[in-house]
Amino acid sequence: MYELKIALRQVLSRKKQTLFAILAVALAVAVITMMMAMISGFQDELVTSSIENNPHIVISPQDEEEEVIHLYRYTSAMISEKEGVIAVSPKYLGQAALEYRDNAEGVSLQGVDPMAEESVMRVNEDVVKGDLMTLVHTRYGILLGDQLAENLEVNVGDQVNVVFPGSQTTSFKVIGLIHTGTAADEVTAYARLDSIQDFFNEPGVVSTIGVRVADPYQADIIAGSIERETGLDAVSWSEANAAILSLLESRAIFANIFYFLIYGIAGFGIANTLITIVAQRTREIGILKAMGTSQKSIMLVFLFQSMILGAAGLVLGTILGYIATIALQSYEIEIPQETYFGLQTLPLEVEPLNFVYAAFFAFIVNILSGIYPARKAAKLDPVKAIESA
Structure with a gap:
């Protein structure tokens, strides 16, 4: 041309x-x-x-006045059988204080089943010292956020005291440190579910149930199904991060x-x-x-x-x-x-x-x-x- x-x-x-x-x-x-x-x-x-840093679905009591979920084992088993669900982790959450020598820090205590929590949250990917699975064999073991450990001046192997009004002060052994790179590293502490339930005198109940699904973009649909079948509040990751x-x-x-x-x-x-x-x-x-x-x-x-x-x-x-x-x-x-x-x-x-x-x-x-x-x-x-x- x-x-x-x-x-x-x-x-x-x-x-x-x-x-x-x-x-x-x-x-x-x-x-x-x-x-x-x-x-x-x-x-x-x-x-x-x-x-990845949160459960795909978080299940909690529907009634705001109700703080715990009863019959959580039955509910967890029912949810785990739903199509698209690959893991379920019940968790007890409580606020307490950790003491070590002259240091004290407020913490968010998370009582978990180590194997279930690992399946839902992949916690071990953030563990920089120790292993979450050590909790399986350590009744009074605890994993701390690395910033929390630094503030308390503790390291793996040290004993820390967990204090809460109305509960008996309990000694826990630090078995690991966690680093997520977020503010949670200053307040997070993982321990076994039964240990935390006993510490807060709340046997047989949990605060939330975390759910991991095969397709995160189907979490809204599965959460709706869980709400209808259990009567509990189910919030997907997309709703929580709207x-x-x-x-x-x-x-x-x-x-x-x-x-x-x-x-x-x-x-x-x-x-x-x-x-x-x-x-x-x-x-x-x-x-x-x-x-x-x-x-x-x-x-x-x-x-x-x-x-x-x-x-x-x-x-x-x-x-x-x-x-x-x-x-x-x-x-x-x-x-x-x-x-x-x-x-x-x-x-x-x-x-x-x-x-x-x-x-x-x-x-x-x-x-x-x-x-x-x-x-x-x-x-x-x-x-x-x-x-x-």
């Missing part, structure tokens, strides 16, 4: 303008792919954290606005380059039209130029974006855990679809940017164009 040849010649004849137009598109694509990598990584990390998920949706909206603005800036760069070419090539356009070149062909010349500039820019931008994202992945950027839900470093996720989306929209914007200059060139009067040159 001769229109393509003319377009290539005109693009190559203005090297500086062409370079700046290509760089404008490349930088836009690079910035957007990096932003998409950060948002994807942030979203994936939060969803994974919400799913605020976080809503935040992610809001971030996505603002990110899309940001993308639009960046693409718009790059598009104006392309349009400005093509308008300049039209102004500088007025005589050539007039000669082409005088020789019988149709308005359609003139438009195609400038649309091809827009496509060439856009294609070169998006290829370069994709390469730059990928290199920059990989570089940032290798260099861990620390972020405040309290601000970002316990995340320790800035998460980046390289997803091929992000590059496809960025390239696609950049290409569309570039074509749209070329329409006005193309129409302007096509409507030039050949006589006036030649005379004004």
Whole structure:
């Protein structure tokens, strides 16, 4: 096609303008792919954290005045037989104080069946010293969050006293330390379910029942089924983290606005380059039209130029974006855990679809940017164009 040849010649004849137009598109694509990598990584990390650091479903008493679940063994057995449920862990929760020498800290005591809790929560993945399974053979053993242990100045093998008004002070042996990277490390303490029930004088009851399901995205449906069949309150991870998920949706909206603005800036760069070419090539356009070149062909010349500039820019931008994202992945950027839900470093996720989306929209914007200059060139009067040159 001769229109393509003319377009290539005109693009190559203005090297500086062409370079700046290509760089404008490349930088836009690079910035957007990096932003998409950060948002994807942030979203994936939060969803994974919400799913893995909490039971997929938490069952508690329906009545707010009722603090415990009775007949929990029967209820747990019934829930474990439901389709889609892979593990169930009853748990007794209580607030108490831990004392070691002259140190004392308030804690959230979690009485658990070690094997059931491991199946639901994968606790051992966060254990940095010891083993959760040691609780199976240690009636008065306890695992502490590493920050809690540091505040108490205790280590594995030390004895700590658990104190609560109305309960007999009981000595527990520290058998492990846990690090989740969240604020829970300052207050969490795991012990055997029967030991905590005895300590609080609450035999035969639990506070909650945690459930792990095969497909976390089916947790809402299973939770609804459990509520209907047991009369208990069942809250899925997505319901419990509705605020976080809503935040992610809001971030996505603002990110899309940001993308639009960046693409718009790059598009104006392309349009400005093509308008300049039209102004500088007025005589050539007039000669082409005088020789019988149709308005359609003139438009195609400038649309091809827009496509060439856009294609070169998006290829370069994709390469730059990928290199920059990989570089940032290798260099861990620390972020405040309290601000970002316990995340320790800035998460980046390289997803091929992000590059496809960025390239696609950049290409569309570039074509749209070329329409006005193309129409302007096509409507030039050949006589006036030649005379004004």
